Amino acid sequence: MRVHVISDVHGNSRDLARAGDGADALICLGDLVLFLDYADHSRGIFPELFGTANADRIVELRTARRFAEARDFGRLLWEGLEAAGMAGGKEAAIEAAVRKQYAELFAAFPTPTYATYGNVDIPRLWPEYAGPGTTVLDGERVEIGGRVFGFVGGGLRTPMRTPYEIDDETYAARIAALGEVDVLCTHIPPDVPELCYDTVARRFERGSEALLEALHTIRPAYHLFGHVHQPLARRMRVGATECVNVGHFASSGTPWTLEW
DSSP: OEEEEEOOOTTOHHHHTTTTTTOSEEEEOSOOOOSOOSSOTTSSHHHHHHOHHHHHHHHHHHHTTOHHHHHHHHHHHHHHHHHTTOTTHHHHHHHHHHHHHHHHHHHHOOSSEEEOOOTTOOGGGHHHHOOTTEEEOSSEEEEETTEEEEEEOOEEOOTTOOTTEEOHHHHHHHHHHHOSOSEEEESSOBSOHHHHEETTTTEEOOOBHHHHHHHHHTOOSEEEEOOOSSBSOSEEEETTEEEEEOOOHHHHOOOEEEEO
8 A cells, every 4th residue: 555645735736636646545634725825925815815015024923923913913904905895804805715725726636535624724614625535534533455544633722823723622532532543644743842843933833742642542653744844853753653744745745655
């Protein structure tokens, strides 16, 4: 068996269309939507609505961890659009942009694809776009080539307030409900500093303590995840488990490969 694994697609439909080439299945660990590209501030929903200069500013504030100022700045921008007569307001504008991206991205998924949500995704929209060849899993298990894969999507609560953030207790319950699995698939990493630190953003992303505990109790062969775009460590062993950040697909365009 050969399975390709990707995460953090962030609008890269061109490479997504080839991500399953040569594989028996594709696994996607979420973050399909591109709201704002921190490497190229001209790309994404935010600059489409507000322009690159405003994207530069909000990236500057977030990178400096001035989250309250970033929220205030963003609120002023949205109020300006609404005052100018934007139809449907903020939520309608975001949903329309996300729908446009989802239509293109889900159409690029090969068959079969097994996918879970990232923290910037909007789960309620996925059933409208996931075709018969795409299986969406969150807090669920599936057998692929004789191995049991468990999936939990989304991220934990942060000051960034991205669309699909979950409280720690709910996230822990979903991990526990999986039971024993051979491969644990999540969007976020376990709470290990080397796996959570982003060397370019210069900050720790939130990892899960429940995931770390599960690695010691469930002892899967692999834990696959993404979320941290430029991690201090892309791969390390935690007990019996090989933990792998499968990479920032938006920039690499290359899947990580699991063979057995």
